[in-house]
Amino acid sequence: MITLTHYLVLTGILFSIGLVGVMRRTNLLMLFFSTEILLNAINIGFVAVSKYYNDLSGQLFAFFIIAVAASEVAVGLGLLILWYKRNGSVDLNSLQTMKG
Amino acid sequence: MYEIIAFYVFSALTIGMFGIVVMSSNALYAMSALAGGMIFISGFFFILDAEFLGVVQIVVYSGAIMALYAFGMMFFDTTRDVSEKMRSKKIAYSLSISSAILVVSILCAPLVGESVESLYPSIEGVGNVQMIGVVLFTKYLVPFELAAIMLLVAMISGIVLASKKMDEYLAIEDEEIEDVKEGK
Numbered sequence: 216m217i218t219l220t221h222y223l224v225l226t227g228i229l230f231s232i233g234l235v236g237v238m239r240r241t242n243l244l245m246l247f248f249s250t251e252i253l254l255n256a257i258n259i260g261f262v263a264v265s266k267y268y269n270d271l272s273g274q275l276f277a278f279f280i281i282a283v284a285a286s287e288v289a290v291g292l293g294l295l296i297l298w299y300k301r302n303g304s305v306d307l308n309s310l311q312t313m314k315g
Numbered sequence: 316m317y318e319i320i321a322f323y324v325f326s327a328l329t330i331g332m333f334g335i336v337v338m339s340s341n342a343l344y345a346m347s348a349l350a351g352g353m354i355f356i357s358g359f360f361f362i363l364d365a366e367f368l369g370v371v372q373i374v375v376y377s378g379a380i381m382a383l384y385a386f387g388m389m390f391f392d393t394t395r396d397v398s399e400k401m402r403s404k405k406i407a408y409s410l411s412i413s414s415a416i417l418v419v420s421i422l423c424a425p426l427v428g429e430s431v432e433s434l435y436p437s438i439e440g441v442g443n444v445q446m447i448g449v450v451l452f453t454k455y456l457v458p459f460e461l462a463a464i465m466l467l468v469a470m471i472s473g474i475v476l477a478s479k480k481m482d483e484y485l486a487i488e489d490e491e492i493e494d495v496k497e498g499k
Contacts, residue, residue: 216319217318217319217322220422221322222359222363223421223422223424224418224421224422225326225329225330226421227414227417227418227421227422228330228418229329229330229333230414230417230421231414231417231418232330232333232334232337233333233337234410234413234414234417235337235410235414236336236337238406238410239337240337242342244342244384244387244388244391245342245345247384248336248345248346248349248384249336249337251349251353251376251380252333252336252337252349252352255352255353255356255376258356258368258372259356259359260421262359262360262363262365262368263359263363265363265365266363266364266365269436270434270436271446271447271450272434272450274365274367274368274443274447275447275450275451275455277365277368278367278368278371278447278451279455279458279462281368281371281372281375281376282462282465282466283462283465284375284376284380285375285379285380285466285469286465286466286468286469286470287469288380288383288384289383289469289470289472289473290469290472290473290476292383292384292387292473292477293472293473293474293475293476293477294476295387296387296390296476296477297476297477297479299390299391300390305391
């Protein structure tokens, strides 16, 4: 029988994968991918808690998280395209213009 | 029984896909794997009796967000390998320690929340979509409207940011064409 603990372990594993991506990547587009992984992992956790505690609030929070992720992608990709037009690179190291 | 098999298959597939997203040095592979992982996550939602969220996950994530990424990647040079380097061992150590703490705290969370009582229990005989509609348009009406405004603002800002100077480039090309025609 699959219990809540199974889903929470899966959430933890997926969130750790996302954290590894955030720490490891220097490409800004890949950083966006890693944040999507983080948001999705939390969504699974919310829906699992919502099912096992028989409460709909978790699913609604997951719904709003999806809305936030969609708007984040729209704004973030716009800024990323602007930065690429100006600098010709989406690398994190190209953002270090104030380095002494 | 089917639930157990589906859970393990979907978790193995999701972890594999997201592992490719994090580890692959090719941006196109990473994006395709991310789209696959999103669809497998919607499988979890269907197992958990959240049909509405499963459909929303497929439509919004695999449809809208991945299409947006695909369009965005046309602006970048994606054939080049993504350069990356682990800067120090300190980052790796702190990362592994923090993820271990994270997993332990997530596992301990249900023990703390034993006395949780449900605010909106699902009613027998009422579908998931119907229940979500009732709760969304009564208790969560204001956040829903705010989310709508937020999406509108994000759409306008995306258009403004991405299309800046795009018309000028097109105008320059038109003028060049005109110059070539007049030169002839």
